[in-house]
Amino acid sequence: MQPATIYVPAGKFAIGQMTFIGPCYNKVNVMLIGTLVAPSDYTVSGNGILDGQGTSLWAWKASGKSCPLGATTLEFTNSNNIVVSGLTSINSQMFHIVINAYNNVNMQGVKVNAVRNSPNTNGIHVELSSNVTILNSDIQIGDDCISISHGTTNLWIENYYVTITTILYGDAKLVMGSIGWCNIGSLGQNQHEPSVQNMIVKSANFTKTQNGVRIKSWARPSNEFARNVIFQHVNMMNVHNPIIIDQNYCPSGGCPYQASGVKISNVTYQDIHGTSTTEVAVNLNCSSRNPCSIITMESIMLTCENQVAKASCNHASVTSSDSIQLVINCL
Numbered sequence: 001m002q003p004a005t006i007y008v009p010a011g012k013f014a015i016g017q018m019t020f021i022g023p024c025y026n027k028v029n030v031m032l033i034g035t036l037v038a039p040s041d042y043t044v045s046g047n048g049i050l051d052g053q054g055t056s057l058w059a060w061k062a063s064g065k066s067c068p069l070g071a072t073t074l075e076f077t078n079s080n081n082i083v084v085s086g087l088t089s090i091n092s093q094m095f096h097i098v099i100n101a102y103n104n105v106n107m108q109g110v111k112v113n114a115v116r117n118s119p120n121t122n123g124i125h126v127e128l129s130s131n132v133t134i135l136n137s138d139i140q141i142g143d144d145c146i147s148i149s150h151g152t153t154n155l156w157i158e159n160y161y162v163t164i165t166t167i168l169y170g171d172a173k174l175v176m177g178s179i180g181w182c183n184i185g186s187l188g189q190n191q192h193e194p195s196v197q198n199m200i201v202k203s204a205n206f207t208k209t210q211n212g213v214r215i216k217s218w219a220r221p222s223n224e225f226a227r228n229v230i231f232q233h234v235n236m237m238n239v240h241n242p243i244i245i246d247q248n249y250c251p252s253g254g255c256p257y258q259a260s261g262v263k264i265s266n267v268t269y270q271d272i273h274g275t276s277t278t279e280v281a282v283n284l285n286c287s288s289r290n291p292c293s294i295i296t297m298e299s300i301m302l303t304c305e306n307q308v309a310k311a312s313c314n315h316a317s318v319t320s321s322d323s324i325q326l327v328i329n330c331l
C-alpha cells in the first residue's frame with residue numbers, strides 16, 4: 001500500500017482547526033511546500049496529549065553518535081494573544097513548548113513529562129515575549145523546567161511578566177550535570193541581546209532537582225541586564241542548588257574575559273524554605289565586572305542534614321530585613 005501524503009502546495013493558506021482521523025494503515029507523509037498561516041488569536045485547550053516520541057533520539061544522543069537535534073513539540077511564534085489550557089506534552093525530542101516573540105500568553109494547567117535522562121527537553125521555554133502568565137503547571141523533565149531567555153536580535157523587552165504557580169516533581173535520582181530548573185538564562189551569549197525584566201516566580205515546589213531558582217549568564221561581554229525579579233514562596237525538597245546565580249557559564253570555552261557583562265540587579269528572594277543536599281544552599285557567583293546589586297533576602301530557611309545551610313557570595317551585595325544565619329555570611 002502506498003503511504004498517504006498530505007500535500008500543501010506553494011502559497012499561503014489560512015487554517016482553522018484541522019482534524020485528521022485514523023485508523024492509519026500505513027505511513028503518513030506530510031509534504032509542506034507552502035505556508036500554513038494560523039489565526040493570530042489562539043486558544044488551545046482540552047485534555048489531549050502531544051507525544052514527541054523522543055525516546056529513541058535520546059538514546060541515540062546518549063550513545064555519542066551524531067544525530068539531528070530533534071524537533072520542538074509545540075512552538076508559538078511572532079504573534080499576540082494565546083490561551084493554552086490543560087494540555088499535556090510528553091517525551092519531546094527537544095523543547096516541549098516554546099513561546100517565541102509572542103505577546104500576551106496565558107498558560108494554565110499545562111503538564112510536561114519526560115524522563116530524567118532526556119537531554120535538552122526543556123519544559124516551557126520563553127523568549128522575546130512579553131506578558132506571559134504560566135499558572136498551575138506540573139513539570140517533570142530532564143532539563144530546565146521553565147527557561148526564560150531571549151533571542152539574538154537587537155530587541156528591547158519591556159514589561160516582561162512571568163507569573164508561575166508551579167508544582168514541580170523530580171524523580172528519585174539526583175542527576176549531576178547542567179540540569180536547571182526554573183531558569184533565567186543563559187543570558188548574554190552574544191553582546192547585543194534584549195534584556196529581561198519584571199518577573200515574578202511564586203509558589204513553586206522543587207523536589208530532588210539539581211537546581212531550584214537559578215539565574216545564569218555567559219562569562220562574555222554583553223550590554224544586557226536582568227532586573228526586577230522576585231522569587232517568592234518556594235518550597236525546596238532535597239535540592240542540590242536551591243538558590244543560585246552563576247555568571248560564569250561557559251560550557252564550551254570561548255569566554256576570553258571570564259567575566260559576564262550582564263548586569264543583574266534588584267532580585268528578591270522571599271520565603272524560600274526546605275532542604276538542600278549541599279552545604280552551600282545559596283550560591284551567588286556574580287560577575288567580577290558587574291557585581292550583582294540590590295539582592296534582597298527575606299525569610300530564607302534552608303537546611304542541610306538538619307543544620308542551617310550556608311551561603312556563599314562572590315561580587316554580590318545582599319541585604320536582608322531578618323537576620324538569618326544564611327544571609328549573615330553574605331552581608
Ligand SMILES: *[C@@H]1O[C@H](CO)[C@@H](O)[C@H](O)[C@H]1NC(C)=O
Nearest residue numbers: 080102103104129130131159
Ligand atoms: C502587556 O500588558 C499590559 C497591561 O495589560 C499592556 O498595557 C501592554 O500593552 C501589554 N504589552 C504588550 C506588548 O502586549
Ligand SMILES: *[C@@H]1O[C@H](CO)[C@@H](O)[C@H](O)[C@H]1NC(C)=O
Nearest residue numbers: 167168169204205206207235
Ligand atoms: C507543595 O508544597 C506545599 C508546602 O510544603 C505542600 O503543602 C503541598 O502539598 C506541595 N504540593 C505538592 C503537589 O507537592
Ligand SMILES: *[C@@H]1O[C@H](CO)[C@@H](O)[C@H](O)[C@H]1NC(C)=O
Nearest residue numbers: 198199227228229230266294
Ligand atoms: C525592584 O523590583 C520591583 C518589582 O520586582 C519594583 O517594584 C521595584 O520598584 C524595583 N526597585 C528598584 C530600585 O528598581
Ligand SMILES: *[C@@H]1O[C@H](CO)[C@@H](O)[C@H](O)[C@H]1NC(C)=O
Nearest residue numbers: 248249280283285286312314
Ligand atoms: C564561582 O565561579 C568560579 C568560576 O567558574 C568558580 O571557579 C568558583 O568555584 C565558583 N564559586 C562557587 C562558590 O561556586
